[in-house]
Amino acid sequence: MSYYVTTPIYYVNGEPHLGHAYSTIAADILARHHRQRGEDVFFLTGTDEHGEPVAQQAEREGVTPRELGDRLAPRFKRMAAKVEASNDFFIRTTDEGHVKRVQEVVQRVHDNGHVYEGTYEGLYCPRCADFKTESEVAEGNTCPIHGIELTKEKQDNWFFKLSAFQEDLERLYEERPDFVTPDFRRNEALSFIKQGLRDVSLSRPTLKWGVPVPWDTEQVIYVWFDALLNYYTALGYAREDEDLTGRYWPAFHILAKDILKFHAVYWPAFLMAAELELPRGMFIHGFLLMEGQKMSKSLGNVLDPDEVIEKFGADALRYYCFREVSFGQDGQISPAGFEARYDSELANEFGNLANRTLSMVSRYRASVVPEAEPDPALAPDFEGVPDRFNELLDGAELSQALEDAWKLVRRLNRYVEESRPWDLAKAGPGREAEEPALDVARLDQVLYSLAEGLRVAALLLHSYMPDTTGRLLGALGEPDRGLAAFGSRGGGQAVEKIPPLFPKLEAESGD
RNA sequence: GCCGGAGUAGCUCAGUCGGUUAGAGCAGCGGAAUCAUAAUCCGCGUGUCGCAGGUUCGAGUCCUGCCUCCGGCACCA
Numbered sequence: 001m002s003y004y005v006t007t008p009i010y011y012v013n014g015e016p017h018l019g020h021a022y023s024t025i026a027a028d029i030l031a032r033h034h035r036q037r038g039e040d041v042f043f044l045t046g047t048d049e050h051g052e053p054v055a056q057q058a059e060r061e062g063v064t065p066r067e068l069g070d071r072l073a074p075r076f077k078r079m080a081a082k083v084e085a086s087n088d089f090f091i092r093t094t095d096e097g098h099v100k101r102v103q104e105v106v107q108r109v110h111d112n113g114h115v116y117e118g119t120y121e122g123l124y125c126p127r128c129a130d131f132k133t134e135s136e137v138a139e140g141n142t143c144p145i146h147g148i149e150l151t152k153e154k155q156d157n158w159f160f161k162l163s164a165f166q167e168d169l170e171r172l173y174e175e176r177p178d179f180v181t182p183d184f185r186r187n188e189a190l191s192f193i194k195q196g197l198r199d200v201s202l203s204r205p206t207l208k209w210g211v212p213v214p215w216d217t218e219q220v221i222y223v224w225f226d227a228l229l230n231y232y233t234a235l236g237y238a239r240e241d242e243d244l245t246g247r248y249w250p251a252f253h254i255l256a257k258d259i260l261k262f263h264a265v266y267w268p269a270f271l272m273a274a275e276l277e278l279p280r281g282m283f284i285h286g287f288l289l290m291e292g293q294k295m296s297k298s299l300g301n302v303l304d305p306d307e308v309i310e311k312f313g314a315d316a317l318r319y320y321c322f323r324e325v326s327f328g329q330d331g332q333i334s335p336a337g338f339e340a341r342y343d344s345e346l347a348n349e350f351g352n353l354a355n356r357t358l359s360m361v362s363r364y365r366a367s368v369v370p371e372a373e374p375d376p377a378l379a380p381d382f383e384g385v386p387d388r389f390n391e392l393l394d395g396a397e398l399s400q401a402l403e404d405a406w407k408l409v410r411r412l413n414r415y416v417e418e419s420r421p422w423d424l425a426k427a428g429p430g431r432e433a434e435e436p437a438l439d440v441a442r443l444d445q446v447l448y449s450l451a452e453g454l455r456v457a458a459l460l461l462h463s464y465m466p467d468t469t470g471r472l473l474g475a476l477g478e479p480d481r482g483l484a485a486f487g488s489r490g491g492g493q494a495v496e497k498i499p500p501l502f503p504k505l506e507a508e509s510g511d
Numbered sequence: 512g513c514c515g516g517a518g519u520a521g522c523u524c525a526g527u528c529g530g531u532u533a534g535a536g537c538a539g540c541g542g543a544a545u546c547a548u549a550a551u552c553c554g555c556g557u558g559u560c561g562c563a564g565g566u567u568c569g570a571g572u573c574c575u576g577c578c579u580c581c582g583g584c585a586c587c588a
Contacts, residue, residue, distance in 0.1 A: 356547035417552040
């Protein structure tokens with residue numbers, strides 16, 4: 001079974017920020033999760049480098065668009081690495097393999113009769129790289145988004161017959177209710193379709209920076225089609241010796257709400273026109289808001305992922321993003337919120353649970369997990385959790401799944417208090433009078449159950465926090481990374497004590 | 512203007528087909544414990560469930576109207 005997941009490709013007219021990291025982390029969690037389930041996974045991210053905004057940005061900086069891409073693509077690549085993204089390839093739309101395959105697909109759409117030549121006249125925003133309909137024009141012929149003056153443009157260019165796919169799209173949404181999730185995004189896309197689709201421009205005659213239209217090399221392909229096709233083209237050349245298309249296509253897409261229309265309407269229509277299989281689905285996430293506003297360069301409220309990772313670690317960032325903000329919704333984030341979650345949940349609840357567990361096994365049982373039956377007091381709380389976890393992640397419900405896993409962490413801390421291993425380990429007065437052998441067995445059972453529960457929880461959390469859970473699983477003597485049921489493994493492994501997984505922040509700054 | 516969503520504890524939110532005293536986390540207050548990164552655990556809520564009607568034996572849950580907020584689309588400038 002294969003699983004192919006993508007992030008949007010990031011536009012190189014600016015530096016990477018936390019918003020980019022967010023999409024990347026989400027896709028990475030899904031990729032890692034499906035690998036844990038033993039599936040054949042391909043995870044793609046990359047950069048979008050064509051189009052007018054890049055050309056303009058390059059001009060402002062006095063470099064060629066190619067040079068701008070060459071400078072920024074590595075930054076995005078590095079960001080992916082910094083957040084521990086396990087992508088199998090990093091596509092750049094300037095890659096030869098991409099350009100070639102875009103032309104093939106566009107040619108096929110043309111040959112299938114879905115392209116025609118027309119004239120487009122209207123007000124154009126160079127920053128948006130898009131024409132504005134009358135309704136989208138602000139006072140004084142300015143762009144409502146960028147506030148800059150629009151220019152009147154008339155272009156002979158090629159059109160894609162989007163309107164011809166109206167019924168097909170409606171049927172798609174009918175037949176596959178999960179094609180776009182969450183459902184309120186699906187409704188938005190569907191109502192957009194239902195109100196009637198207009199043909200869209202497929203090419204740009206005035207621009208040189210892009211993929212040439214194969215049958216009219218004076219024009220370049222509109223950057224959005226070029227960009228969307230990355231999901232398909234990458235599989236063709238990511239590996240020198242193998243075309244991966246048959247193995248992985250179609251994809252599951254992760255994207256933010258601002259590019260819903262392109263992915264949920266244009267993209268499937270274009271694939272239909274090219275007679276390619278449609279995506280298996282897509283999940284539309286919201287924005288991480290800083291002080292109530294979208295992070296944006298112009299507002300100056302951008303959180304640099306590097307700084308966050310520097311202070312909290314990549315795992316903590318990955319955790320926080322999906323814990324604090326319900327995946328799919330917009331949500332507030334803040335440095336104070338990071339610190340609160342880090343301290344109370346990662347350090348105190350999870351890190352300390354790991355620490356006390358390893359410590360007690362080490363102290364009371366010479367660092368070997370005892371062999372015992374799972375405690376019936378604990379087992380029901382783990383019953384069915386991995387299955388439900390899988391189901392949630394099948395629907396890309398990252399926050400819900402994380403919540404389920406976290407309940408186990410909390411349950412285990414409670415279990416420690418309920419079972420009081422330190423009392424069981426005491427041979428003090430009033431204990432010897434009872435049956436010591438019973439307590440030995442009981443302590444074995446408690447320590448086994450605790451270590452086993454921690455193992456199961458760590459495995460569930462592994463896709464979210466690969467580094468720290470990896471270290472913890474190593475310390476627990478667990479070589480495998482597949483999801484496991486509670487009680488599926490016996491005792492007998494040697495454990496080792498390790499430094500705190502999430503050191504307290506005060507302790508750090510106090511040094 | 513049209514469509515959709517939301518309005519529940521100080522904050523963030525759960526509340527499944529209408530059914531027992533409306534829940535969780537955080538924050539706050541009090542306590543227990545000592546294996547552990549002074550971490551953990553337990554206890555503590557007089558909430559007009561946006562407002563007003565209605566249906567029902569019974570409504571946070573269904574219906575109608577209204578208010579506020581958010582999103583999408585359309586329109587105007």
